[in-house]
Amino acid sequence: MNISIKEKILSTLINAKGEPVSGQKLADELHISRTMIWKHLKSIEEDGYVIEAIKKKGYILQSIPDLVTPEQILPKLNTKQLGRNIDYYTSCTSTQIIAADKARQGASHGTVIISEEQTAGKGRLERSWDSTANKGIWMSVIIRPNISPEFAAQFTLVSAVAINQAIQEVTNLTPQIKWPNDILINGKKVTGILTELQADMDIVHSIIIGIGVNVNQELSAFDESIQNIATSLKMENGEEVDRSLLVAKILYYLEKYGDLYVEKGFEPIKILWESHNCTIGKRIRATMLRETLEGVALGITKDGVLELRLDSGEIRGIYSADIHLLGRS
Amino acid sequence: MKIQEIREIIKLVDQSSLDEFLYESEGTKIKLKKNEKGFVNSTSETFESSSIIEQPRQVEVKAPVAQEAPKQQVVEEATTESVVDSSLHTIISPMVGTFYQSSSPDTAAYVEVGTKVSADSIVCIVEAMKLFNEIEAEIDGQVVEILVKDGQLVEYGQPLFLVKGN
Numbered sequence: 290m291n292i293s294i295k296e297k298i299l300s301t302l303i304n305a306k307g308e309p310v311s312g313q314k315l316a317d318e319l320h321i322s323r324t325m326i327w328k329h330l331k332s333i334e335e336d337g338y339v340i341e342a343i344k345k346k347g348y349i350l351q352s353i354p355d356l357v358t359p360e361q362i363l364p365k366l367n368t369k370q371l372g373r374n375i376d377y378y379t380s381c382t383s384t385q386i387i388a389a390d391k392a393r394q395g396a397s398h399g400t401v402i403i404s405e406e407q408t409a410g411k412g413r414l415e416r417s418w419d420s421t422a423n424k425g426i427w428m429s430v431i432i433r434p435n436i437s438p439e440f441a442a443q444f445t446l447v448s449a450v451a452i453n454q455a456i457q458e459v460t461n462l463t464p465q466i467k468w469p470n471d472i473l474i475n476g477k478k479v480t481g482i483l484t485e486l487q488a489d490m491d492i493v494h495s496i497i498i499g500i501g502v503n504v505n506q507e508l509s510a511f512d513e514s515i516q517n518i519a520t521s522l523k524m525e526n527g528e529e530v531d532r533s534l535l536v537a538k539i540l541y542y543l544e545k546y547g548d549l550y551v552e553k554g555f556e557p558i559k560i561l562w563e564s565h566n567c568t569i570g571k572r573i574r575a576t577m578l579r580e581t582l583e584g585v586a587l588g589i590t591k592d593g594v595l596e597l598r599l600d601s602g603e604i605r606g607i608y609s610a611d612i613h614l615l616g617r618s
Numbered sequence: 619m620k621i622q623e624i625r626e627i628i629k630l631v632d633q634s635s636l637d638e639f640l641y642e643s644e645g646t647k648i649k650l651k652k653n654e655k656g657f658v659n660s661t662s663e664t665f666e667s668s669s670i671i672e673q674p675r676q677v678e679v680k681a682p683v684a685q686e687a688p689k690q691q692v693v694e695e696a697t698t699e700s701v702v703d704s705s706l707h708t709i710i711s712p713m714v715g716t717f718y719q720s721s722s723p724d725t726a727a728y729v730e731v732g733t734k735v736s737a738d739s740i741v742c743i744v745e746a747m748k749l750f751n752e753i754e755a756e757i758d759g760q761v762v763e764i765l766v767k768d769g770q771l772v773e774y775g776q777p778l779f780l781v782k783g784n
Contacts, residue, residue: 413748415722435658438712439774442746469747486751490712578716578723578769594746609716609745
């Protein structure tokens with residue numbers, strides 16, 4: 290079935306804003322038969338849309354499913370480049386794997402890979418990431434900033450600031466950032482960001498920002514082992530969140546703060562990060578491959594590196610670790 | 619010639635403004651070549667605080683005369699005899715971060731000493747602040763030495779592997 294015709298019919302129904310759309314008019318405009326129109330409408334209904342047929346008047350779109358399709362995201366999107374090319378899946382293994390391949394094949398700056406469900410979502414060091422169907426945002430954004438690889442890592446903090454801002458705007462919740470870029474609400478994780486760099490010594494080819502946001506899950510959707518550390522936006526604010534709107538807002542702020550970082554450096558991002566963080570001043574445990582350190586998080590450096598004061602008084606820069614917040618110092 | 623001596627030469631050449639180095643003496647031939655493509659001008663402010671490795675590269679552009687000194691030094695260091703029949707390629711880290719030999723603590727290392735690699739083989743991961751960079755060999759050959767330990771913090775430009783080219 291021709292997808293572009295289906296999309297045209299759907300956007301006509303959406304744009305009619307509850308007014309009936311004549312089947313004959315659709316057929317004339319798209320130069321296809323009434324039977325074909327009917328087949329496309331059936332296919333649209335299979336995607337979860339509710340369409341009412343009224344005799345001699347036409348078709349009315351009664352309800353739109355909560356999906357993160359391009360048709361739902363694009364009308365809400367206010368960006369120059371990010372999300373202008375959306376690759377949508379109902380299910381896939383991992384958007385990050387698909388995005389990495391597409392980036393190697395030359396996908397343009399701002400390309401988004403998004404899926405309703407991931408069957409093999411991954412976190413740091415290949416830990417599995419639970420990505421329930423139709424309840425979260427599971428997406429990867431390919432960006433191609435003109436920077437040297439040594440300045441790429443700060444994009445993980447840029448992403449945290451952007452997603453934090455988008456959640457705040459869409460839900461009125463007040464999320465906080467745990468170094469470097471986990472987003473927590475009331476101390477529980479609502480967003481994980483995993484970023485991959487494709488680069489040569491001197492130039493970044495692409496940065497692939499993998500984003501997982503728990504949006505509309507109930508507690509039972511999470512594996513028992515993570516129920517006390519994970520949460521969703523719906524669990525925190527008590528109502529369903531429009532996922533496609535949140536996607537559009539995330540992309541908007543990612544573009545805004547990404548451009549700000551490339552133009553002005555890390556300083557403005559650092560200020561934003563600090564104003565939303567829940568790490569500085571806390572006693573933390575940093576678990577690394579070769580050692581585990583405990584101490585007080587003093588702050589982040591001009592490059593975003595976490596500074597930890599150990600009990601011995603020694604100050605250590607932390608570049609990569611799992612951070613556990615132990616409470617106030 | 620011992621591997622340590624070769625390492626020393628590579629290190630010196632690496633830190634110098636030379637992009638090619640050839641040494642020949644009684645059947646010993648060492649050829650080193652850096653794969654530099656010039657660095658990108660970044661608009662990022664932080665770029666001004668560029669690392670030590672980059673400064674010689676700037677010198678190379680502005681004052682070609684300065685190249686003579688390090689060359690002399692390198693030749694003097696390389697007077698021992700031995701047979702190295704092909705060039706050694708150094709894989710260096712493009713960023714500051716944690717060096718990982720495998721994709722997770724439970725999986726096998728990407729490469730060991732002796733592993734044959736092709737240009738696009740992944741040899742390790744460098745992570746900083748949850749940004750993961752899979753480093754590729756960029757040459758067909760065989761891993762001769764791993765210069766850093768799993769989980770170690772590596773600097774920008776730090777040599778990670780020696781690979782003997784095919």
